[in-house]
Amino acid sequence: MRRALTALGALALVGAGVAWWLTAPDPLPEEELAALQGDAARGRTIFAAAGCASCHVAPDSPTTDAPVLAGGQRFVTQFGTFVAPNISPSPQGVGDWTDAQVMNAVLRGVSPEGRHYYPAFPWNAYNKADPQDVADLVAHLRTLPPSDAESLPHEVPFPFNIRRSLGGWKLLFMQTDWVIAGDLTPEQERGRYLVEALGHCGECHTPRNILGGLRTSAWLSGAPDPSGTGHNPNITPAGLQWSEADIVAMLQSGFTPDFDVVGGEMSEVVANTAQLTDEDRQAIAAYLKAVPPIESAAPEPGTGDSTAEE
Known part of the structure; x- marks a missing residue:
């Protein structure tokens, strides 16, 4: 019995080690990204296409050509409430990050500290973006007004607040291939x-x-x-x-x-x-x-059906 328990304990440790390894963040090599030179003028178009201002300007902020990406908007989901962070070029935002660190956040969903980002930040779509486009996007971000607003924490309950578990989510659901493949013009x-x-x-x-x-x-x-x-x-x-x-x-x-x-x-x-x-x-x-036509599933009773949503 003692030997069996010892063997089970050893297997559990090995399994935990494998799980820890499999769920580790996987950023792109910084030297690979650092070789890209961003074009801020071109990055302005990438910024618009990616919809960055829609989430990262403060609530009720006016729309301007140079938005202040102070964060603070709240997004309520069944997994908790996610709060958009400050991504302006300030110390409270991404001002002290390297370009490669910002690019890894966008392309891999990995923070400068080596933590997974929640998929409420749509890195699972951005991961198919051309790295040069993302470099241009970062160059444009550097030109926008800074904000000294502190990023607010997400309000996510256990077990969803265990960041390492997001590595398992990535293994299951990260999508790096195009959904619509085949012969396109x-x-x-x-x-x-x-x-x-x-x-x-x-x-x-x-x-x-x-x-x-x-x-x-x-x-x-x-x-x-x-x-x-x-x-x-x-x-x-x-x-x-x-x-x-x-x-x-x-x-x-x-x-x-x-x-x-x-x-x-x-x-x-x-x-x-x-x-x-x-x-x-x-x-x-x-x-x-x-895109192949797919019939809509009926909305659940009481939810309504808004055609005005993204």
Whole structure:
């Protein structure tokens, strides 16, 4: 019995060691990222496409050409409340980080201290971004006004507050491949890059499993809002039956072909897509029309169905 207990104890230690190794953060080599030179002017477009200001400006802050990314917005989910951090170029933000550290946060979901970031920060989409684009994004961030606001902690209960467990989540649900593969035109491929990577549209428009992983088999078919109120619409051709021209017009002006205007979080998305080129908006529309049509799941009773959400 003593030998059996000793063997079990040894196996448990080995298993714990393997689990610790498997769940370790995996940043890209800093020297590899440091070799990239960012272009701040080009990074302005990447900043808009990635929607950084939508989450990281302080609540009720005015929209400006040079937003103050002080953080503080709260995002309520079934796993807890996540609070957007200060990512302005100040000591309280990312001012003291190296460019490579910011890039690893975006591309790998890893902090400068070597901790996993929660997937409420959409690194699981940004990880498909071109590292040069992210270098340009960082260069643009460095030009924005600093804020001395302290980042507030997330309000996440046990066991979700165990950061190391996010390494297991990454093993299960990290998506580094394109969802829509196959034979796409160059325009559709550009649209895929903007939708699946920079624009991270799937984070809101795709349903999730019980652990918060995206159900990519139902890609862009609509999902309950994480806050528990409202429903983000189906934007596959089965749900969004607009023409490409209609989609392009909405992404530029916010007006729909039904003589309505988008609101809520989608209005912030339009504020970003309006800064893209006509070609990029057309590419997004071409990609959305190429996505396989998937019928929407009916919203749960009492949740409503808002077509104004991102």
